[in-house]
Amino acid sequence: MDANAIIEDYVNNVAAKLPGRLRNDIGLELRTLLTDQLRSAAEEAGRAADAEMALEVLRQFGRPDEVASRYVTPGFELIEPGYAPTFVKLAAACVAIQWAITLPLVFYSRMTFPDWWLHWGFSAFAWVGALVIWFAVGSWNRRRAAGAQGSGASLLNLVFWLPGGGEWRPGEPQAAERRAARNAAPLGAVLTVFFIAPAWILGHLLPAGTNTSWAVYDAHFQGALLPPLIALMVVRLLLQAAVTVNARWRAPTETIRFGLRLVFVALLFWVVFAWHIFAFAFTDAVFKAWLLIFLLVNSIQMIVWMRRASIQVRVPKHLAPPK
DSSP, X not given: OOHHHHHHHHHHHHHXXXXXXXXXXXXXXXXXXXHHHHHHHHHHHTSOOOHHHHHXXXXXXXXXXXXXXXXXXXXXXXXXXXXXXHHHHHHHXXXXXXXXXXXXXXXXXXXXXXXXXXXXXXXXXXXXXXXXXXXXXXXXXXXXXXXXXXXXXXXXXHHTOOOOOOOOOOOXXXXXXXXXXXXHHHHHHHHHHHHHOHHHHHHHHSOTTOOOGGGOBOHHHHHHTHHHHHHHHHHHXXXXXHHHHOGGGHHXXXXXXXXXXXXXXXXXXXXXXXXXXXXXXXXXXXXXXXXXXXXXXXXXXXXXXXXXXXXXOOOOGGGSOOO
């Protein structure tokens, strides 16, 4: 990352901790202030501003949460922004573990899928509520302990411990997303082709005479919903390939790609709960279990994307750095 990108990332980190009505104005003000400080540091050093110089300016300015507290009176947050990634990972892990442990009841025909969902599937989200309470109490306890100088560790400190924030480091989520998309593109293409007709493809890959009837689609699903699902998958793959080849297409198509992903995930949720995908009941239950985990991960990723988009400081064109 260059110096300007590091400043932008830092400002967006501060903006994420500010109320929405103040976010953009303070973000622009902070961006101008830090840019001026970086320019002054470069003049004093007698060289062009670089990433290390930008990091030094930001270290002296303070961590993003400390800077945000200078502009607003800190209130009580159920989940502090710095702990949001940990909360999401723990919540997803707890839900996935309960599903993985209880879904065999469906596989061995001891419980139907609707009964499983009512008893175990939906109740897994109670972990999310429990974690919200845990993080809320942990955040309150951390603030209380910070104000009690010299006090010993209490049972509450041990039970509701949350790690303290370290030195801020710039992140580059878009670069990580590009790498993930580039690595996932070949797998996505293979899965799309396989999804068109799994029984037919397996019949040609496996030894002659192998029974592949377990991979046959339900006739109603194959005739009504499979074609639009395949069309969505192909369009998304083509767009992903386009932005991988030419990075300039990434920003203009970001909203379109997100919209297609939202439609795709919503359609799959409907399929899971209202349709039979495979004619063979066991295959249908196993595939839906995998699909639910896939949808949970994608839903979390979309929520993160929307939050990141909502906290992005909108810089006027005349203030934007030259590309």
